[in-house]
Amino acid sequence: MKHRRVLFIAVPIAILLLPLGIYLVDRAVSDDVIARNVTVAGVEVGGLNTADATVAVERYEGDLRASTGVFKVNDATFKLSPVEIGLDADIPTAITAASSARKTGGPIARFAAWIVSFSKQEDIPLDITFDEEAIDDVFTAWERTAVADPAFEGAVTIEAGVVTPQYPATGQGIDRAFARTQVQREMSRLDKSGVVVPVIVIEPVLTDAQIDAAAAELAEMINDPIHLISTDVGFRVTFTPEQLASAAVAEVSEDGTEMVTRFDAETVLKILEPRKSEYEIPPVNAQLDVDFETDVISVVAGRSGTLLDVEGLMASMKEAALGSGTGEFPLIVGAEPDLTTAEAQALTSLKPLGGFTTHHPARQNRVINIQTMADEVDGAIVEPGAVFSLNEYVGPRTEAKGYVADGAIINGVPYCCDHPANIGGGVSQFGTTFFNAVFFSCLEDVEHQPHSLYFDRYPMGREATLGVPGPDVAFRNNTESPVIIKTAYTDTSITVRMYGDNGGLTCTDVTYEKEDIVKFEEELVADELDEIVPGEREKERSGSDGFLVRVDRVVTRPDGSQETDMKLVWRYRPLTELYTVHPCEVTGEPVNCPVQLPSLTDKTWEEALGMLDELGLLAAKTTGFVDDPEKDNIVLTQDPAPGEWVPLGSTIKLTVGVFQEE
Template sequence: MARTPLVFDVQGTRFEVIPSAIGFDLDDDAMLREALRHGREGGLGGQFRWWLAHLGSRGSTSIPPAGTWDSAALEPYLAQWEETAIADPPFEGAITVQGLSVVPQNPRPGTGIDRVATAALVDAALFDLGRSTIVVPTALRSPVLGLAEIGTAVAQAERLIAGPVVLSRLNPDVQVRFPREVLAEALRSKVVGPADGPQIELSFALEPLLEHLAPRRSAIEFPPVDAQVVIRPDDVPAIIPGRYELLIDEESLAPAVQVAAASTTRTGVFPYAEGARPTLTTEDAEALGIKEMISVKHTDAGIDSCCTTFYTPGGDWKNQNRIHNIQLIADMVNGAIVMPGETFSLNEHVGPRTEAKGFKQAGAIIGPIIECCDDPANWGGGVSQFTTTLYNALFFAGLEDVDHTPHTLYISRYPEGREATLGWPSPDLKFRNNTDAAVYIKCEYTGDSITVKIFGDNGGIKVSSELSERRNFTEPKDYFDPDERITPGEQKVTDQGSPGWTVTVYRIIDFPDGSQTTESWMWRYHPWPKRISVHPCELPEDHDDYDPNLKCPAPVPDLRGMTLAQAIQALAAVNLVLVQGDPIEVTDPARAGLVLQQGPDAGTLLEAGKPVTVRLGVLAEGEDG
């Protein structure tokens, strides 16, 4: 019965309604009780008489169906049928907006469905197994609403569009103005409620409001914002909350405009709905477990600063470039987060140090000396100071040292043995986060220093360091610097150099349970070479600047008084070429045929193959010698 549709005829138009749609529900328990009641009335005698009367009877007793339905659920159907199937239904009134003026639509009588009679027919049909078509009764019906109610609705509508509405937010900072014209276009009215108690309901349609927002929608909708871990000036980690994508809440927009329009200030809160999730939510950031600064050096005297190194401010362009590179790589690493179990590679994080990335040329250890600036390694010169500072931070944070390489030469501004260099693609600096919390790398710099701090939760360990005595000393070797100002055969010592040695660094980790572990790293520093300036022609063959085709310049011999043959032989001995100039007339036969002048002068250094011009003496005409 609940699935068999009810069929209605409204002035010739057919409609169907499934009984369950109006809340029809058979009462199985009531029908069962009614069935069991038959033959059990009137005491024992009455029940016996009922049994005798039905003895041998093959008939059955009819049990009427029992159940309930919701007459209020039928009302929307009746109201719709009045509009669609009745030519002249009663009109309860409405309002329209023309321009900025509210215009009333007054009520009028018409033919309407008789609700009471229809409900009785439906009640009978629901429990009728035959279910014939219900011919819906109609009658002339006057509207319930009058001119007073319409006037009230007009006054309400005029207040709703009396001025612009502003919806705003502080976070994000948004302010949206809806002009009167938009409000007037969006205002709607409809009659709601039961037939015997209707009301005019005012509302704003969504479409005109969205059309007004369309040109600036991209400015009032916001992408998701990741939560941020930041470090306060007092070195305490804090979290800046993240935010989901913010989209216009289309479901709430029109109601929000209406509430604001009905208020005395004509203002309200702009409604947002959450969209896409940020990559890092506030909850994600809190779950990182970044609790405190863990890069702390413990000494017998207490806690000491571990992770600052210094440089000389100003200076020449090379030093200024060096400082620029240190600060640039610090900016690149600042804020890096390493998750538990992850390995951080400085080279992978920063990439090659190139001009395109903003790095500049500065001094770098190339071979046995610091040079600038003809080698690719000079791009980013100075980044090893940052690498050393970062290494000390992870060292005292107790993080796992995966890979580090100290400088080949000892540099006094770095902790002996406890330092690291950086090259591309190697050497690299790598460490693994061996804690249960994420670690956060904070980089700070001033005009003369770079500082690295690591934050996280290392379980409360205390890290200290020890250094062995220097051992296995090695003496410096000679390194020759080319200098064209040096006379071949001469040498000038510019730096006596210093010895190299071997040293061992120890990391001692004390755990809260009283246990202790010790790790060690051994390193051999090369000696700083003895620097000797020589002429380029005297560089050893294993020197990078050695040129096998370069001959040493020779001092021009004093050719004066030599014969031509003797002068040629003397110049050939030093790889120089004789060129005869104009002769010089002489009266003394003894000077004839001898070199009287030369250029360049004797002692001048000339490269091999260069010419020396000589002028020979010749007897003047008329002299018979």
């Protein structure tokens, strides 16, 4: 009996708990999808995740957009596409609501909603909006076609400078408030049935007196020229009556209660466009002027840019036209400069950290390049922690920026001047000067590379070359204050100086003696112009020794303690000394050197023959009669002449005297 009683109690309990168990399992497997039997505007989204549900509702929206409505106004029928009136469905909000449906409230409420989901659908509305201005435009177009006697609110027109009032008239028109509701309801559903748009008698709101007043005001606005002035940028403009007439308009106010006059902004801006650069001025950075003798920093004020206050201009034009004929040309503050006057003033307390000067001959192309780069870099400000790169800041050296061709190291040798890399040649001197300013300012070296060859105008091992895209010269501002880079130059020197606050550090160098010196050698190249004779040479390039050099940077703190924070090591390679010589003197050239003819006249035939034989030359003898016995067997002439150079084995024509007694 006991077992039967237990079974009698357990079975009903199990039956009661079965739905709860199914609910818990169903909830566990479907918690990330929309609940069962949920729709959005009738579109089934239950059981879908949000992405799939969005696609389903977007498809419905697409169907709506493709569904054309049919409207009848009087006897005319019109088709209307939802796209024309800007149909837009708020799908994200609807999907969010659908995702929460039947999932809110406590456990009992959610269980109850689950039970209901098997028998009752929950539909989430889809909010659909339209462009009301576009609907009004459609109504206006329909009225022009379908309404024979439309109501008219009046107008004022200008033709050839003549203002003409057009008075209001009673007539028919679409009942816009009611028709707007009809159109929105019809275009928001797929099962369209067609709509008859109501047409009613419309009494104009405006009066003839209001139209006359607007016409009188419009005529006054275009009667005389107006003059507007901006004292801020020194701009003055005059609008002629013809220009004013092209821009003046009268229109019904938004609330429909009055006729208002104004100047059309778009037309006025077209009139002003050719002079836009005169009043819309770009910002001007404040400038830091440094006296290199006293290191005093002063500020040349900058200014913000200016922009046209279009709304203010329309008001100013109307006020001037209806008043004195003059007024303000209104501008507003535009872009701020990269360096404002206030920001520049805050930098005037910075002190010199270090600098460097190098020298050069005057009036060379390379000097133009050095000074052009100096001008570009002058006044640059490097914020704490920032890296300043010469190549990134200056960019490519181009003729358009003022750079010219000069010598550069190309493929390991100095070269000038028809290679693209020659444009901007010589700026490595600025790079060297810049690097040394970084070095002695105790700033952090990020990148630099000495020349492959040593030039004695630079400090050994403490110099830098420049190229595009590299090598580069770059440093990091490792201080807590901005660093200002200032440059100055004369005809024969370039100076770079850094201003900032490095906590009182000073830096000096220790440059060690040259090591591993490799003497330069001579290099001979053949004269291809046939201008150099054997034994002569023309120096084309001086040689330089190769060697290794070490340079340390020693940092001294305000308390006198020191540390070496940079150890530079660089090996310069030797450069051969180059001479142009006769091809026969170049090692390996298969050319025998020519010989220079001595004078053979007044020599005996035998002496001349011997001299030519020693030089590796041949002789061709011709004779000529002489009446002086002392000229007998003596060379009278030679061809080629003495002093000329002839190849070995050449035959020299000699005329030898023969005495013949009478």
